Amino acid sequence: MKIINSHKNVSLEYEEDLILKIESLALKHYPNEFGGFLIGYYSDDLKTLVLTDVLSPNEYKSHRILFERSAEGIKEKLLELFKLNEKRYYVGEWHSHPDASSMYSLTDLNAMQSIAESETIRIKNPILLIVSINNQKLKNYTFYLYDNNTLFEYGRK
Numbered sequence: 001m002k003i004i005n006s007h008k009n010v011s012l013e014y015e016e017d018l019i020l021k022i023e024s025l026a027l028k029h030y031p032n033e034f035g036g037f038l039i040g041y042y043s044d045d046l047k048t049l050v051l052t053d054v055l056s057p058n059e060y061k062s063h064r065i066l067f068e069r070s071a072e073g074i075k076e077k078l079l080e081l082f083k084l085n086e087k088r089y090y091v092g093e094w095h096s097h098p099d100a101s102s103m104y105s106l107t108d109l110n111a112m113q114s115i116a117e118s119e120t121i122r123i124k125n126p127i128l129l130i131v132s133i134n135n136q137k138l139k140n141y142t143f144y145l146y147d148n149n150t151l152f153e154y155g156r157k
């Protein structure tokens with residue numbers, strides 16, 4: 001799959017398998033929210049972001065309409081990934097919205113803002129993926145690109 005963000009004129013690529021993996025993680029935690037870290041790499045011209053995997057948090061708080069992950073132990077996992085393949089980085093976050101739409105909330109926007117402003121993360125345009133699920137399946141999902149205090153939706157082409 002290849003989707004486009006017209007705000008920045010950049011694209012995002014991922015395999016359908018990655019969405020299936022995310023779907024099964026999200027369903028396993030239904031009716032609570034669940035999520036994790038998006039892993040991938042940028043093309044040489046930085047115009048294309050290729051998502052390759054997700055990492056689940058070691059520690060998290062999860063309720064019906066709340067998901068807070070801790071970054072505890074994730075740095076080590078990322079370093080391991082980087083050793084196996086030099087083109088693997090933390091590029092953003094995903095979480096589920098059980099029985100709700102894939103529209104982001106104000107809390108989601110604020111969380112992305114603190115990620116973009118974090119000294120340790122150093123990523124100006126993190127990605128947010130929200131997956132809408134019910135008790136049986138993934139209903140739909142939306143990718144957003146954070147830039148300058150706003151989340152811009154990716155569109156299919």
Ligand SMILES: [Zn+2]
Nearest residue numbers: 095104105108
């Ligand atoms: Zn949310």
